[in-house]
Amino acid sequence: MTTPADASASGLPLLAAPHRTLFLAGLLGLLLASGWWALHLVARYAGAPLFALVLQPAPLWAHAWLMLFAVFPTIFFGFLFTVFPRWMNGASISKLEYTLTAALLASGTLLWLAGTFAGRPLLLAGSIATGLGLLLGTAALLRVLLGAAQVVSHAVVVLLALCVQAVALGFFAAGVWQQDDLLLHFAVRTSLWGGLLPVFFAVCHRMIPFFSQGVIKDYMAWRPTWVLTAVVTLAYLRLAAGVIGWLWLLPWLDALLLVLTLLCAVRWTSLRARGNALLWTLYAGFAWLPVAVLLQCVRDGAFVLTGEWALGRAPVHALGMGFFGSMLIAMVTRVTMGHSGRPLHMDRITLGCFIAVQAAAASRVLSEVVQAPAGVQLFLLGSVLLWLTAVAVWIARVGRIYVTPRIDGRPG
Numbered sequence: 001m002t003t004p005a006d007a008s009a010s011g012l013p014l015l016a017a018p019h020r021t022l023f024l025a026g027l028l029g030l031l032l033a034s035g036w037w038a039l040h041l042v043a044r045y046a047g048a049p050l051f052a053l054v055l056q057p058a059p060l061w062a063h064a065w066l067m068l069f070a071v072f073p074t075i076f077f078g079f080l081f082t083v084f085p086r087w088m089n090g091a092s093i094s095k096l097e098y099t100l101t102a103a104l105l106a107s108g109t110l111l112w113l114a115g116t117f118a119g120r121p122l123l124l125a126g127s128i129a130t131g132l133g134l135l136l137g138t139a140a141l142l143r144v145l146l147g148a149a150q151v152v153s154h155a156v157v158v159l160l161a162l163c164v165q166a167v168a169l170g171f172f173a174a175g176v177w178q179q180d181d182l183l184l185h186f187a188v189r190t191s192l193w194g195g196l197l198p199v200f201f202a203v204c205h206r207m208i209p210f211f212s213q214g215v216i217k218d219y220m221a222w223r224p225t226w227v228l229t230a231v232v233t234l235a236y237l238r239l240a241a242g243v244i245g246w247l248w249l250l251p252w253l254d255a256l257l258l259v260l261t262l263l264c265a266v267r268w269t270s271l272r273a274r275g276n277a278l279l280w281t282l283y284a285g286f287a288w289l290p291v292a293v294l295l296q297c298v299r300d301g302a303f304v305l306t307g308e309w310a311l312g313r314a315p316v317h318a319l320g321m322g323f324f325g326s327m328l329i330a331m332v333t334r335v336t337m338g339h340s341g342r343p344l345h346m347d348r349i350t351l352g353c354f355i356a357v358q359a360a361a362a363s364r365v366l367s368e369v370v371q372a373p374a375g376v377q378l379f380l381l382g383s384v385l386l387w388l389t390a391v392a393v394w395i396a397r398v399g400r401i402y403v404t405p406r407i408d409g410r411p412g
Contacts, residue, residue, distance in 0.1 A: 013405045017412045018098035019335055020402040022078030025102045027332075027395045029074055029109040033066040034391055036113055038384045045377060055116045056123065057176050061184050062116045065176075068191040069130055069169050070109040072324060076199055077101060077137045079335060080158060084141050087155055087206070090148035097140040104133030120177060127173035134169060138162040153225050157202040157232055165195030186243065192319065193239040198232045200327060201289070205231075208268045208282050211334065215279050222267045231260050248304050254297035262290040277346040278334050281354050285326030288361065292318035295365070312368035321387065322361035329354050329394060340401050341408030350397055356390035 014020050040059050043052035055062055081093040081101075108130030115122030138159065145155050168190035175183030205228045209221035234257045241249040265287050273279040295315035302310035329350075337344050346354075360383045367379035406412060 014403050015095065015099060016405075017339065018081035018093050019078040019339060021098055021102045022074055022081065022105075023332060023336065024399060024402040025106040026071060026074030026078060027391075027399060029066075029106060030071045030391055031395055032109065032113060033063075033071055034384075034388045036066070036116070037063050038388050041381060041384050045381070051117060056119055057116075057179070057184070061176070061181075061188075062112075064184075064188050065112060065127075065172060066109065067320060068188065068196065069127075069134075069165075069172065070105065070112065072196055072328070073130075073134060073137075073165065074102070074105040074109070075328060075332065076203070077105070079203065079331065080141060080199075081137075082335065082339070083203075083207075084144045084155060085148075087152050088145065088148035088150050090144040093140050093144065097136065101133050101137040101140065104129050104136065108133060123176050124173060127169065127176070131166065131169050131173070134162065134166050138166065152206075153228055154202045154206045157228060158199050161195050161198035161202070161232075164198075165191055168195055189242060190239060192316070193235050196324065197235050197319070200324060201231055201235075202228060203331070204282075204286055204289075204327065205264070207331070208286060211279060211282065212268065212270060212273065215276055216270050216272050219270060219272075227260060227264060231257065231264075234260070247300070250300035251297055251304055254293055254300055258290055258293045258297055261293055265290055277351045277354075278330070278337070278344055281326070281330040281346065281351070282334070284354075284358070285323065285330045288318055288322030288326055292316075292323055314365045314368035317361065317364040317368070321357070321364055321383075325357050325361060325387075326354065329357060333394075333398065336398050336401055339406075339412060341406040341410060342401075347397075350394060353390040353394035353397075356386050360384075360386035360390065 014024065037059075039049075039052045040055065040063075043049055047053075077098075081098050084090065085092050108126045108128075110126075111122050111129055112126030115124075115126055141155070141159060141162070145151060145159065148155075168187045171183050171190065172187035175181070175187055205223050209219075209223045213219045213221045234253055238250060238253045238257070241247070241253060265283070268286065269283040273283065292315050295311055295318050299309060299311045299315055302308060333346055333350055334344065336342075337346075363379045363383035363386065367376050367383060370376055370379060
């Protein structure tokens with residue numbers, strides 16, 4: 001397997017490895033998207049600034065696009081471009097592939113943010129740039145898989161999910177252009193359950209036992225293929241049941257997903273990781289997945305029984321802020337430390353940021369549960385303040401690493 005030595009030869013540490021370029025692009029996008037959303041929420045309650053209230057499309061959809069199609073994919077391409085060759089002993093992602101992917105995704109984020117104030121042409125341009133970045137990144141991973149000495153199930157799951165994500169992005173762009181909320185809703189559900197969730201779960205299934213085995217003596221790595229297959233299949237069945245209107249089936253699929261994700265959380269977690277924050281944060285982050293599925297099961301069950309949707313968007317935010325957000329901090333920190341020559345250690349400030357994200361996710365979930373308007377406002381604004389502060393401090397901590405050489409003098 002080769003290394004991207006051509007990037008290090010350029011003299012720019014930011015271009016020395018895929019994770020550097022894409023992590024920084026994704027994290028800056030996360031900061032911009034979080035700041036944009038915080039500004040809108042403040043304006044919603046304070047009535048100013050007015051420009052943060054007059055947005056296209058509706059703020060809910062614009063916020064969903066930024067997180068689902070721009071921020072999370074950019075960051076996990078940084079991870080996937082790093083691990084795909086290692087998983088399958090395949091060729092490395094080229095400098096052209098990862099820099100162009102990063103440039104397209106970052107451009108899409110900026111165009112979309114500008115389009116929320118300026119109108120649909122920029123929104124469409126942002127969707128096109130992001131779509132091209134997604135397709136280029138997926139093609140690069142497919143090239144690695146087709147030429148690899150061996151193929152692993154995690155890589156197949158990831159590639160399938162990325163293709164679904166591209167389809168979801170296309171439907172979202174069509175929904176924005178046609179101002180069709182039905183298409184937008186379909187695209188968001190498709191991205192969550194058919195795109196992002198399978199990618200995140202496949203990475204967790206592969207890496208949490210692997211990282212645990214490297215730290216904890218006599219740890220038994222449990223990652224049977226049937227669990228990966230079952231969870232991903234249930235996610236797609238759940239998506240299909242919602243699309244065709246078989247809503248009565250959703251609670252049963254949720255219940256099966258809950259059993260399997262809870263089983264993984266129990267089997268992967270080791271109490272002997274208590275002193276290793278870089279490891280136990282992975283366990284804590286993954287624990288949000290069965291919580292999110294449980295909330296979704298309650299929501300879907302309430303609709304089947306009463307015809308009313310319960311819990312609002314609590315399940316979505318438990319999934320997005322709790323599971324995706326927590327795993328992002330835990331996994332990116334681990335990769336950043338390991339690939340910069342630094343000790344595999346999470347310092348107190350980074351740990352504080354992780355804990356703040358847990359509080360932010362819990363507060364956002366509670367904002368969907370409480371009934372009193374004052375309580376909703378308190379939990380909602382408290383959530384965005386905690387989230388924005390945590391990600392800003394964390395990005396400042398890890399961001400400087402991507403623009404400086406490895407401390408051990410090695411390339412990458």
